[in-house]
Amino acid sequence: MNGAVPPNSLLSRAVNRLTRAWTCRAVRSRLAAPVATITFDDFPRSAWTRAGPLLEEAGIRASYFVSGCFCERALDGIEYFRREDLLAVHEAGHEIGCHTFGHQRVSKQSREALGASLDRNAAFVRDVLGDVIMTSFAFPHGDASIPAKRLVSSRFAACRGIWAGVNAGLIDLSQLKAFGLEAHVFARYPLKKAVAEAKATNGWLIFFTHDVTDVPTPWGCTPDQLKELIALLTDAGIEILPMKNAIGRVAFT
């Protein structure tokens, strides 16, 4: 655990690099063609009310990473999902993934506390949706640690981080790379370059965002940006699948 390390210090960056480089579940990709996954973290209501119709129109299923602590709440001007939204997302065929119950940084939690948060989130989802077992995980705040990677990998088939990059070749299922739909990410790693790389390597592109509104938070996107992403992937001939479906192709095709 690196709870005493100040964020953004040299040591903290070194710990992050070491954590990223360490894997307890690497698989050689079996993808014969590139695929993409669109994910929503937390999830704000607009990720369903605004993004849902766009996904439906395009015939796409996405992955929604749920933290039970946000249910029926409004925080910092963001309205989060209601129980009926979670049910509607599930009934529309989207994947429900785990984002822990309390949405805390996993590197700051003991193994017992993280395990309890996973159990509580699973119970919350079962209470709303019935017999649904989540098989995908996303690290809250993108924060990971080696002990946490080991724990979540023992409970989920695929775990997603927030480090930008294409998943190809030997893929780390304990901390998958993903692109935030944010301008600063694409300034460093242009989307067209990512798409070209995925096509050249039969890679797996994963995207994540939060709210989908006309005036999004710094962590969200506009409906037009989401539509542009879908159009770009579709025009490139890249199939868009939920994480649980993509992992089937990656590991078992």
Ligand SMILES: [Zn+2]
């Ligand atoms: Zn989150």
